[in-house]
Amino acid sequence: MENKFYTRTVNILLTLFLSTSIFASDNKILTNYRLHGIKNIEKALDKSLTETTYWKEYLKNKDTKFGYIESYTNILLCDKSKSELLIYSKDSNNTYKLRKEYSAFTGKLKGDKRKEGDLKTPIGVYDIIKKISKVDSFYGPMAFVTSYPNLYDRYEGKTGQGIWIHGLPTNQERDAFTKGCIAINNKSIECMNRNIDIKKTVLIIKENANDSTTPSKKTLSQLLSTLYAWRYAWLYNETENYLNFYAPEFKRYDGMDFKRFKKYKTRIFAKYESKTILFRNINIVTYPNMKSVYRITFDEEYKSNSFSFNGRKVLIVKLQDNKFNIITEK
Template sequence: MRLIFLVFITLVHLNANTILDNYRLNGIDSIEKQLDLELTKKEYWDRVLKTKDTRFGYSELYSSFLICDKNSSTLTIYKQDANNTYVQKKVYNAFTGKVNGDKQREGDLKTPVGIYLINDRLSKETKLDPFYGPLAFVTNYPNLYDRMRGKNGSGIWLHGLPINQERDDFTKGCIAIDNQSIECLDRNIKMDKTAIVIYPSKPNFASKDKLSFILSQLYEWRYSWLYNDVEKYLSYYSDDFTRFDGMQIDTFKKYKTRVFKKDEKKTIIFSDISVIAYPASQDVYQVTFKEYYKSRTFEFNGDKTLIVRLDDMNKLKIFIEK
């Protein structure tokens, strides 16, 4: 079905006779390569994004965004409507960490700045301490980018307020909203379809133009990977690249060069793609997706995270990968 759909789209936007002649003379593989090349073109992604709500980035996964502005002490929920537009549903007053700034280490009383997911939901049924109200959502702090920058600590939650006691007007690093609000939030989000984005102050969002450029570059990276162009593939990695397991760029290049020498036919499919401008960072983006990879010697089906930047030449550079 994927190939049929891509053929149809390509026939609409390309010369139909040319693509049919290519298929007639060279077979289906040549058509697939031509279609894969089309996915690398910014013009294609401009069309994809034209009618999409991309205020918070490009996402094929998240139906809700929770935007926390630490400066104004607010947490705002945006939820997709029937037209896939993110509609503001509620603005909650929020308590954040006692100390200003981005969290760096355990016990510094700071709320982190970044992009986070919800790993768990705690309640009285799971013996949640009443100090945290009726509900608490556990985030994935420290995320990959946090860990690679040496940040530590844990237990950054989005929770309610003490049920039977007073509390200060700040937290030890969590985000806290009143109990009626946390219960309202619980009714309005799906945990696995929600991203929490925490900003030090006013959010920084990416333009459609930059998002379509990043997506085209993502698929150029995929194209070079798919068709065994190791030099082009490695050109997308920055000199300060570090893989999640600590592998540095020189070792990574040697490793990938050995893999590419196998010259294997591959299947590489990306789905549930999200591209979000990283809070308080200049031209840094978190790119996540589901990756299906299959070759003669290896198969993978799981989550992929890239932390990328746009360099001075306006080229996408991967500097963290998992």
């Protein structure tokens, strides 16, 4: 198992090495490899991923209207002010195109949801957790359960649950608003069911058209390069640099504040363990109605002598004065 993992890592590094012109002509890198082996190449490549020049070039022809997205094939965009729910799907050119447009009911009151029973539809970025095929007739033929309250909602102290995308009553009348859910007519929700894979779909809910969901490529380059700078500090046990990526007001998903988190990470980094950390399926989406707040998700593969992890990671990041600040993570 160990040999397979190492071989795969080497293959990734060599592929990146051969496909990146900045290294193809760098005799110092080749000399280091000749004299010291793959570890020197690995560290140099890890360092190069922290540079914005790489990411600016990489993003040049990418569709970034919703952010940097590797794993979502569908974007559900709800604009509360227009009472609409849109489906954007990735085409063969990896460009998001408007595919379906539905009229939608949302919460009775405007603004972001803060607590149970406030009759507001939340503003934010959500996953679709599951589909419920058998629901009360009031909700039409089916419902899609969202991840509200998500990591950022809980960090903000928001309460409530049961925010769904659902249909309309089949046997009764209803008001022209919801208690916080998103409701579309029954033909539309059946159409949506045919057109999305919930595991590859993200839901963005915004208050109005002025809540921009389009970050600049310059900003995305900065976020991606800083994400890998954070990884670099983590990978090479640079405790102080690593902790500098966290905001003083940081609070982890389980309530651990920055002071306790700092002690915890300092103790772990003091082991100076060699480790492998790989990120895949990275998605960076702008948080609507929030100034310079981004949700970053990715699949993380972590391996050291004392611990291994393979699963999903979520970071909520603020850009303040061009500084990357992690305010919560899971």
